[in-house]
Amino acid sequence: MRAKIAENAGFCFGVKRATDAVESLLAEKQARVAILGHLIHNRVYNETLEQKGVVHLTVEQVEEFAAQSARDGVAAVAVIRTHGIPLAEEERLHALSARYPHFSVLDMTCPFVKKIHRIADENTGENTAFFLLGSRNHPEVEGIVSHVRGQCYVFSTADELEELLSSTKIGEKTPIFAAQTTQSLDEWKKSQKIIEKLYTNRKKFDTICKVTEKRQTEALDLAKASDAVIVIGGHDSSNTHKLYELCSSVCPLTLWVESSADLPAAVQACLGRQRISITAGASTPGDIIKEVFEAMNNEISFEEMLEDSLKTLHTGETVRGIVTAITNNDVYVDLGAKVTGVIARDQATDDDNAKLSDLFHVGDEVEVFVVRVSDKDGMATLSKKRIDADKNWINVVAAKENGEILEGKVIKAIKGGVIILYSGAQIFVPASHTGVPKDGDLATLVGTTQRFKIIEIDAQRKNSAKGSIRVVLTAERKAREEALWSTLEVGQHFTGTVKNMTSYGAFIDLGGVDGMVHNTELSWKRIKSPADVVSVGQQIEVYIKELDREAKRISLGYKTEEMDPWYQFRKVHNEGDEVDAKIVSMMPFGAFAEVFDGVDGLIHISQISLDKIAKPEDVLTVGETVRVKITEVDDEKRKLSLSIKALLLAEKKKEEDAAAAAEAAEQAEIDAEMAPYIVKSI
Numbered sequence: 001m002r003a004k005i006a007e008n009a010g011f012c013f014g015v016k017r018a019t020d021a022v023e024s025l026l027a028e029k030q031a032r033v034a035i036l037g038h039l040i041h042n043r044v045y046n047e048t049l050e051q052k053g054v055v056h057l058t059v060e061q062v063e064e065f066a067a068q069s070a071r072d073g074v075a076a077v078a079v080i081r082t083h084g085i086p087l088a089e090e091e092r093l094h095a096l097s098a099r100y101p102h103f104s105v106l107d108m109t110c111p112f113v114k115k116i117h118r119i120a121d122e123n124t125g126e127n128t129a130f131f132l133l134g135s136r137n138h139p140e141v142e143g144i145v146s147h148v149r150g151q152c153y154v155f156s157t158a159d160e161l162e163e164l165l166s167s168t169k170i171g172e173k174t175p176i177f178a179a180q181t182t183q184s185l186d187e188w189k190k191s192q193k194i195i196e197k198l199y200t201n202r203k204k205f206d207t208i209c210k211v212t213e214k215r216q217t218e219a220l221d222l223a224k225a226s227d228a229v230i231v232i233g234g235h236d237s238s239n240t241h242k243l244y245e246l247c248s249s250v251c252p253l254t255l256w257v258e259s260s261a262d263l264p265a266a267v268q269a270c271l272g273r274q275r276i277s278i279t280a281g282a283s284t285p286g287d288i289i290k291e292v293f294e295a296m297n298n299e300i301s302f303e304e305m306l307e308d309s310l311k312t313l314h315t316g317e318t319v320r321g322i323v324t325a326i327t328n329n330d331v332y333v334d335l336g337a338k339v340t341g342v343i344a345r346d347q348a349t350d351d352d353n354a355k356l357s358d359l360f361h362v363g364d365e366v367e368v369f370v371v372r373v374s375d376k377d378g379m380a381t382l383s384k385k386r387i388d389a390d391k392n393w394i395n396v397v398a399a400k401e402n403g404e405i406l407e408g409k410v411i412k413a414i415k416g417g418v419i420i421l422y423s424g425a426q427i428f429v430p431a432s433h434t435g436v437p438k439d440g441d442l443a444t445l446v447g448t449t450q451r452f453k454i455i456e457i458d459a460q461r462k463n464s465a466k467g468s469i470r471v472v473l474t475a476e477r478k479a480r481e482e483a484l485w486s487t488l489e490v491g492q493h494f495t496g497t498v499k500n501m502t503s504y505g506a507f508i509d510l511g512g513v514d515g516m517v518h519n520t521e522l523s524w525k526r527i528k529s530p531a532d533v534v535s536v537g538q539q540i541e542v543y544i545k546e547l548d549r550e551a552k553r554i555s556l557g558y559k560t561e562e563m564d565p566w567y568q569f570r571k572v573h574n575e576g577d578e579v580d581a582k583i584v585s586m587m588p589f590g591a592f593a594e595v596f597d598g599v600d601g602l603i604h605i606s607q608i609s610l611d612k613i614a615k616p617e618d619v620l621t622v623g624e625t626v627r628v629k630i631t632e633v634d635d636e637k638r639k640l641s642l643s644i645k646a647l648l649l650a651e652k653k654k655e656e657d658a659a660a661a662a663e664a665a666e667q668a669e670i671d672a673e674m675a676p677y678i679v680k681s682i
Helices: 013-028 043-051 059-072 087-099 111-123 139-145 158-167 185-198 210-224 238-250 260-270 286-296 299-307 384-402 470-485 565-572 645-677
Strands: 002-005 032-036 055-057 076-080 103-107 128-133 151-155 174-179 228-232 254-257 275-280 318-326 330-334 340-344 365-374 379-383 405-414 417-422 425-430 449-457 465-468 493-501 505-509 514-518 539-548 553-557 578-587 590-596 599-604 625-634 639-643
Touching: 002 286, 013 032, 013 043, 013 076, 013 111, 032 059, 043 055, 055 059, 059 076, 059 087, 059 103, 076 087, 087 103, 111 139, 111 174, 128 139, 128 158, 128 185, 139 151, 151 158, 158 185, 174 185, 185 210, 210 228, 210 238, 210 275, 228 238, 228 260, 228 286, 238 254, 238 275, 254 260, 254 318, 260 286, 260 318, 260 330, 275 286, 330 365, 340 365, 365 384, 379 384, 384 425, 384 449, 405 425, 425 449, 449 470, 465 470, 514 539, 565 590, 565 599, 578 599, 590 625, 590 639, 599 625, 625 645, 639 645
Parallel strands: 002 275, 032 055, 032 076, 076 103, 128 151, 128 174, 228 254, 228 275, 340 379, 425 465, 514 553, 599 639
Antiparallel strands: 318 330, 318 365, 330 340, 365 379, 405 417, 405 449, 417 425, 449 465, 493 505, 493 539, 505 514, 539 553, 578 590, 578 625, 590 599, 625 639
């Protein structure tokens, strides 16, 4: 096994410039040194600085640092980290420098980062929209964004940019595009293609550091030709993370090493590999790279050194190990043994959509079950699911005893029910306990999170249990009902939903409890069915007429005075009015006629005709419309007396009066003609 180091691995110009400056300050020992945040993203190096007396402060803590140095009469220097800081914090530091003579600021912001600050300062304003490829919470990005005036957007991938541009309207504003110095060159190229298609008035600045470009390109080429890749750098380093992603995409065995503590696992994982490549992020000191290189190129002596400490694994054991690498389908684990442990996807999770990189991280300690050991292949097949299931089975049993409500994700629908995954344990829920109606589609539950109870533990089968979603839904519904019942009072109004109907009324859902509106309360008119007035699913305004708390019965009212036909009739008609009426039925003593929708009156047989008749049918027919006079209104009994005869008499009198008037007029005319011939008596 021979290892090869990438030419562009390790400290870049900006990082080396900053570390040299800080180490020079420490060597001079003439000032107290504080750094805003961490100088570079490398935990090991930053811890080394702390051991030499450097303190890491927030901008809020710097003022006390400056004031204390002034009180002690000692020079103090605040170093701005290589990633830079937000503009407001930088201005605050310089204000402190002006206030405290002993205090000074050393700006070690990478020149390439400073360049982006200047781009933002000089090219943004009210008429621009600034788009930055970067990691939103990265300190470099926070610093860049603080220099932007006008609209500002941060995106992490080309796909995210495309989605952002489709939903963002910038109008006539000039779009400006730049990238964080350590971003993926491939994502930047993809982003440029999108930009070029959409904007002709764009301003584009290629701000990815050239060293970063070379490092990424070289690392990708090396990884393609390697059996294993070692990426060295801090776990909080953006550029190291990009290197790890690039190398992992083409070389499954890509390991991320942060310090010498990770070396034994890395060496062990690479045993037997012929072509090993080493690359490192921009914040990785040379001595760490050298240490890794020497370890990888002294395989035999290192193996001998490890031999005594490596334990022997046995099938069926439960052991602990450290995650050293993650691929799409496998997780590699250092077990401190002569073989490398591998957790296959199907032994890591039951969730087919889960990403192993979301469930595991390099450096994590995991407890696993040894399924099989192969000394010949140097591999041990491991199961994380088995451990999780065994551990959580205790909780499942306890939940059954305590009646506890659990929560889990439905991962599949099978014949007769669904499977819920609860902390690694699979719980079977029979179809009748899912809450899905009989013959309903159980697949609608897959992917959803459900609350359930354990209803049965199978003593004959290990780790086998049945659960019920329905019992939880029933209990919750009952609790809602009890809570609602405690607030119900006669006279309360609700907007309810028609749930179902019977021949005698409609049942209304009031939001947790049901009430019933009888047919007589649905309409002022006689109806054959509730469907004559309402329909299932319709929302209606109802009020409580009666409550029977013991029997849990609620009687509801729906019809109101405004709906009352008599009320509507009396608003427009009074006794003495003449109206059209429709004959609706006949009785021996008279005929009933509808004078208003839902309001009938009686035309007594004596009021039908001027002549005496034997029965109403002699003059009237059902369905006929006649003119009647309202002769009497009884509001208390809701009765009307109607008369055709009154109108006939009035008409007859009118005719008689007209005839008498005509006769009188005629006589007057005759009298006028005869007047000259009449001799007055003397």
